[in-house]
Amino acid sequence: MAALQRELPEALRHLQAGNIAPVDLAQAAIGPGMAVFTRYAQVLDAQGHAMRVREALALINETLDTALAEQEGDFDPDSRWALTWFEQMGFEEGEFGEAEKLSKAKNTSVSGLAEAGILKSSRGKVRLLKPDELPADWDPATDTRLTGWETVHHLVRALGSGGESAAAALVAKLGTKAETARELAYRLYTLCERKKRAAEALAYNGLVQSWPEIVRLAREGGTPQATQATMFSEAEE
Numbered sequence: 001m002a003a004l005q006r007e008l009p010e011a012l013r014h015l016q017a018g019n020i021a022p023v024d025l026a027q028a029a030i031g032p033g034m035a036v037f038t039r040y041a042q043v044l045d046a047q048g049h050a051m052r053v054r055e056a057l058a059l060i061n062e063t064l065d066t067a068l069a070e071q072e073g074d075f076d077p078d079s080r081w082a083l084t085w086f087e088q089m090g091f092e093e094g095e096f097g098e099a100e101k102l103s104k105a106k107n108t109s110v111s112g113l114a115e116a117g118i119l120k121s122s123r124g125k126v127r128l129l130k131p132d133e134l135p136a137d138w139d140p141a142t143d144t145r146l147t148g149w150e151t152v153h154h155l156v157r158a159l160g161s162g163g164e165s166a167a168a169a170l171v172a173k174l175g176t177k178a179e180t181a182r183e184l185a186y187r188l189y190t191l192c193e194r195k196k197r198a199a200e201a202l203a204y205n206g207l208v209q210s211w212p213e214i215v216r217l218a219r220e221g222g223t224p225q226a227t228q229a230t231m232f233s234e235a236e237e
Helices: 002-017 022-038 053-074 077-089 096-105 110-115 148-194 198-220 225-236
Strands: 119-122 125-128
Touching: 002 022, 002 053, 002 148, 022 053, 022 148, 022 198, 053 148, 077 096, 077 110, 077 125, 077 148, 096 110, 096 119, 096 125, 110 119, 148 198
Parallel strands: none
Antiparallel strands: 119 125
């Protein structure tokens, strides 16, 4: 277990760096996880019995989930609040008092979160804003309270409404700050999968899968390859 807890987080970082889709992450983690168990001649459980494969897989999944949760330390306080709230409430309304209590624990405030463009607070209720509720003219360069949560959901919005080129325009403005959004998308997918929120899970998975092309477009300022091919074929005709 000590070896698993030490080595699997590093393997997770390599998998994420390779841009493996969130939907495939748990399956991909089995390889490096089982590599820890199979290096021993025998692995015994707490009762002294030989550990079964199913039990080993459960431990790998548990360690993977812990490693993903620990990555939350890389996020800003507003995003950590939003992650915890999202896990409990999704995009549904919750009580203001509960939101404020959680904000104190995360070193932020509900008023500050509203100012950051993360949530809506009205008549004693609090609700996270959905991607399609976010302003289309958002500019991260002029955002005075830029958060990872806001960034990832603007990218989801842009990708859904304008495709990879629209998301790339935001990534170009975000620069190195964009990478935090990809890391956050992995965590959000895991939460959605656990809570059976298929629509949201699909959006976060799609953002990660599109990431290499989004980054390429952001660097080159070009148009998607499929569009270029169509343009060339039309010109030839």
